[in-house]
Amino acid sequence: MTEKTPFVEIRHAQKSYGSLEVLKDISLTVERGEIVAIIGPSGSGKSTLLRAINDLDPLTGGEIILDGVQVNKSLPHRQYEKHINEMRQQIGMVFQHFNLFPHLSVRDNVTMAPKLLKGISGKEADKLAEEQLAHVGMLERIDYYPSQLSGGQKQRVAIARALAMQPKLMLFDEATSALDPELVEEVNLVMKKLAEEHMTMIIVTHEMDFAASVCDRVLFMDQGVVVEEGPPSKVFKNPDKDRTKEFLRKHLEGSK
Numbered sequence: 001m002t003e004k005t006p007f008v009e010i011r012h013a014q015k016s017y018g019s020l021e022v023l024k025d026i027s028l029t030v031e032r033g034e035i036v037a038i039i040g041p042s043g044s045g046k047s048t049l050l051r052a053i054n055d056l057d058p059l060t061g062g063e064i065i066l067d068g069v070q071v072n073k074s075l076p077h078r079q080y081e082k083h084i085n086e087m088r089q090q091i092g093m094v095f096q097h098f099n100l101f102p103h104l105s106v107r108d109n110v111t112m113a114p115k116l117l118k119g120i121s122g123k124e125a126d127k128l129a130e131e132q133l134a135h136v137g138m139l140e141r142i143d144y145y146p147s148q149l150s151g152g153q154k155q156r157v158a159i160a161r162a163l164a165m166q167p168k169l170m171l172f173d174e175a176t177s178a179l180d181p182e183l184v185e186e187v188n189l190v191m192k193k194l195a196e197e198h199m200t201m202i203i204v205t206h207e208m209d210f211a212a213s214v215c216d217r218v219l220f221m222d223q224g225v226v227v228e229e230g231p232p233s234k235v236f237k238n239p240d241k242d243r244t245k246e247f248l249r250k251h252l253e254g255s256k
Contacts, residue, residue: 092162
């Protein structure tokens, strides 16, 4: 019987900024269709780990493997650029601050990457944009500009833009933390819908209720290491490590 290969594999990930060690020998796997939440205090390395997956924040040491292919290959510059562009087309990423182009309409924000990177026609790209904007409930605002949208609407457009590349993996880096509380739920609903469609997702979040209700597994990070991991029911209700208990207690106190 052949051994099943993990869909995402992080092997001995290390990241340092000078003498500051941000990631300390992290190894973990994510299966196809799995939804994994990464929680932990500020400065624990959560976003650094997420950004390492598509080599936006290159590792100092270790390997990132996606669907059997190493993402962070050491290659001559031109070969690396071609390789990483191909890999990033398979990895959608949604940031905290939307990163929409303010001078472009919603339609153009969503169609630009498929046209430039995949070489598809304007007509095909428009169809793709309409499909993905409908998917996130934003089709009626296809010809609006970012300045005409609320924060939650901008984030839903950012999700549609990532989905328009038809990625194998979606990364969310604190996707709701810049939003007013009443706008958070509209973005969470889109992420829940993707979860129901079995999109593989890795989500850095401070929203414990969302992680508990949507994710298959939760990783608790602190000081550059994964302190604890397991199903949400185990990590949130019966954690093994004192550091996890302390973090969750403080989080609960802070949210009261």
